Amino acid sequence: xxxxxxxxxxxxxxxxxxxxxxxxxxxxxxxxxxxxxxxxxxxxxxxxxxxxxxxxxxxxxxxxxxxxxxxxxxxxxxxxxxxxxxxxxxxxxxxxxxxxxxxxxxxxxxxxxxxxxxxxxxxxxxxxxxxxxxxxxxxxxxxxxxxxxxxxxxxxxxxxxxxxxxxxxxxxxxxxxxxxxxxxxxxxxxxxxxxxxxxxxxxxxxxxxxxxxxxxxxxxxxxxxxxxxxxxxxxxxxxxxxxxxxxxxxxxxxxx
Numbered sequence: 001x002x003x004x005x006x007x008x009x010x011x012x013x014x015x016x017x018x019x020x021x022x023x024x025x026x027x028x029x030x031x032x033x034x035x036x037x038x039x040x041x042x043x044x045x046x047x048x049x050x051x052x053x054x055x056x057x058x059x060x061x062x063x064x065x066x067x068x069x070x071x072x073x074x075x076x077x078x079x080x081x082x083x084x085x086x087x088x089x090x091x092x093x094x095x096x097x098x099x100x101x102x103x104x105x106x107x108x109x110x111x112x113x114x115x116x117x118x119x120x121x122x123x124x125x126x127x128x129x130x131x132x133x134x135x136x137x138x139x140x141x142x143x144x145x146x147x148x149x150x151x152x153x154x155x156x157x158x159x160x161x162x163x164x165x166x167x168x169x170x171x172x173x174x175x176x177x178x179x180x181x182x183x184x185x186x187x188x189x190x191x192x193x194x195x196x197x198x199x200x201x202x203x204x205x206x207x208x209x210x211x212x213x214x215x216x217x218x219x220x221x222x223x224x225x226x227x228x229x230x231x232x233x234x235x236x237x238x239x240x241x242x243x244x245x246x247x248x249x250x251x252x253x254x255x256x
Contacts, residue, residue, distance in 0.1 A: 034104025075109025
């Protein structure tokens with residue numbers, strides 16, 4: 001009877017662990033959806049405001065004492081609040097799902113103005129603002145991969161499987177850094193999850209103007225010329241059309 005009770009208890013515990021494991025992607029799913037939906041809604045609202053049609057729906061820029069408050073400010077506040085709740089309360093089940101969703105809203109609002117962090121000026125509708133689209137794409141790729149069950153390190157710490165996964169992660173990280181140095185930031189971020197993307201980006205030509213091209217191509221004019229042909233205006237135009245379809249085309253530069 002004792003052995004039977006122990007077996008039943010073990011099975012129950014295993015079932016609970018399996019259910020917990022199956023439920024674990026839920027907070028990531030809520031975060032992923034919150035980031036995506038927040039980004040799409042934010043871009044829709046900002047495009048309506050820019051077109052002048054937002055006023056009919058009561059939409060407009062937020063100003064306090066004459067200062068334009070960017071929506072990334074609200075995103076930062078939301079991220080801080082969600083982080084405090086996650087650390088102090090350590091919610092579970094529905095509470096954790098809600099906190100993850102709120103955190104995702106903050107991330108969506110903040111990363112949508114990534115170009116502003118980088119340039120330290122309002123370039124939301126400038127050409128440089130397209131970097132925000134790249135940034136949100138990178139965030140969605142990483143969270144989407146986590147949602148799909150991606151794991152950076154596998155096995156129990158100290159085992160051969162664990163050490164192998166650490167070695168693979170280190171190699172992939174090196175490839176990702178190479179991609180970034182070659183001016184392929186998006187490829188480098190995607191490569192964190194999909195190693196083959198990092199490998200392809202690392203072995204191919206660097207973009208003109210990147211750190212790699214500036215330091216490695218001056219003594220290799222043929223390679224520099226190939227890179228210029230590979231990443232010409234047509235290449236940029238193709239990707240810009242995709243970015244503009246999602247987030248809206250930049251405004252025409254104002255005359256100085």
